[in-house]
Amino acid sequence: xxxxxxxxxxxxxxxxxxxxxxxxxxxxxxxxxxxxxxxxxxxxxxxxxxxxxxxxxxxxxxxxxxxxxxxxxxxxxxxxxxxxxxxxxxxxxxxxxxxxxxxxxxxxxxxxxxxxxxxxxxxxxxxxxxxxxxxxxxxxxxxxxxxxxxxxxxxxxxxxxxxxxxxxxxxxxxxxxxxxxxxxxxxxxxxxxxxxxxxxxxxxxxxxxxxxxxxxxxxxxxxxxxxxxxxxxxxxxxxxxxxxxxxxxxxxxxxxxxxxxxxxxxxxxxxxxxxxxxxxxxxxxxxxxxxxxxxxxxxxxxx
Ligand code: SF4
Numbered sequence: 501x502x503x504x505x506x507x508x509x510x511x512x513x514x515x516x517x518x519x520x521x522x523x524x525x526x527x528x529x530x531x532x533x534x535x536x537x538x539x540x541x542x543x544x545x546x547x548x549x550x551x552x553x554x555x556x557x558x559x560x561x562x563x564x565x566x567x568x569x570x571x572x573x574x575x576x577x578x579x580x581x582x583x584x585x586x587x588x589x590x591x592x593x594x595x596x597x598x599x600x601x602x603x604x605x606x607x608x609x610x611x612x613x614x615x616x617x618x619x620x621x622x623x624x625x626x627x628x629x630x631x632x633x634x635x636x637x638x639x640x641x642x643x644x645x646x647x648x649x650x651x652x653x654x655x656x657x658x659x660x661x662x663x664x665x666x667x668x669x670x671x672x673x674x675x676x677x678x679x680x681x682x683x684x685x686x687x688x689x690x691x692x693x694x695x696x697x698x699x700x701x702x703x704x705x706x707x708x709x710x711x712x713x714x715x716x717x718x719x720x721x722x723x724x725x726x727x728x729x730x731x732x733x734x735x736x737x738x739x740x741x742x743x744x745x746x747x748x749x750x751x752x753x754x755x756x757x758x759x760x761x762x763x764x765x766x767x768x769x770x771x772x773x774x775x776x777x778x779x780x781x782x783x784x785x786x787x788x789x790x791x792x793x794x795x796x797x798x799x800x801x802x803x
Contacts, residue, residue: 504579519583523576527553527569531580531605541588545596549580551615552607557638559667560679561710561749563741564606572607574617578625585626594628600663604636610643616653623657634663636708639690641683651697664697665706665734666690672716687725698730704774708734711752713760719767728772735761736778753779 504521507528511517516534523529532548535541551572558565581601585594601622603609619633635650637643654662670676671687685693694705707726709717722733738744738751753761761777768775 504576504583506583519580521580521583523579529553529572529576529580529606531584533584542595542597544598544600545594546600546602547581547584548602548605549577550606551577551603551609551612551618555607556611557608557640557680557682559638559681559743560747561712561738561741561744563743565743571612571614574614574621577603577614577618578621581622581625589626592626594626594630596628596630598632599628599630600632600634602634602636604634604665608638608640609635610637610640610646610650613646613649616646616649619650619653620657632661632663632703633658634665636665636667638667638680638682639685639693641685647693654697654702659699660701660703663703663706664694665708667708667710669709669711670716671718671721675716687721691725691727691731694730695727704732705730706734706776707731708736710736710738711761711764712738713750713752715752717764719764719771719773722768722773723771726773728774732774732776733768734776734778735765753777755779 504523506519506521508520509517514535515537516532518530518532520528520530529550531550532546534546534548536544536546553569553572554567555562555564556568585592589595603615603619609615615635619635622633623631639647650664654664667680668676668687668690669679673686676684690707698705707722709715711717735753737753738749744751752764765775765777
């Protein structure tokens, strides 16, 4: 990271590591690399990068909102991947069969056009035949141009190797507005965009729900909007952020009390959806590679 200083790192090499870097102007970002034990790094390696300094969206469960300090440039985004790639593989040859670079740490990526440039450059930055790009978004209403650009990037560089994820969180419009307090695409708009996006051979589009206990997630509403051949549903736990603790939210996905989520998963499958239940490694949760920032007072992102 030529002009960037990694000021601290947490975690361990066998599960996940969180890095905090400072740019010359003093602004800081956080990025993560993680593994899925017992799979070795040569099988699957995930790098999660930030695209904004903080985030103006302020989702209910996320600590990244609040202290927003602007967009990263494409090079500042790629400095994060450079750091982890060059530390592990100085020659830039990444052998992982699946090398996933996720735009999902600090900041809503659709609010930063430089993400498109970063994605385009990423494709040839390393020798990484296993590269898969992944972008997680709440689909801000003002980002139509970004998504048009993203479609071009996918078509030009990542056919069959781009995982697009919409953070939906609730099928109830009011509840969704309370969780994601910005103007954003409705379910119909997400669905229409997905129909334009998806071509045979592409990865299915993910509808992500960071499910809280009692969240309104109605399988019939989802089925009425989304084509199950193009969209899958992913349920993730609410990460233990400060915002979650402050609001008294509780995660629906609880390995010790699976009844509510099991019922929901079955109902979604009955509607024809492929469902992924993503309960991360407990140690990974502690380290905070799913979300969880060590910056400042522990800001966190989870979209
Ligand atoms: S979850 Fe994502 S979009 Fe929402 S405040 Fe956090 S970083 Fe921003």
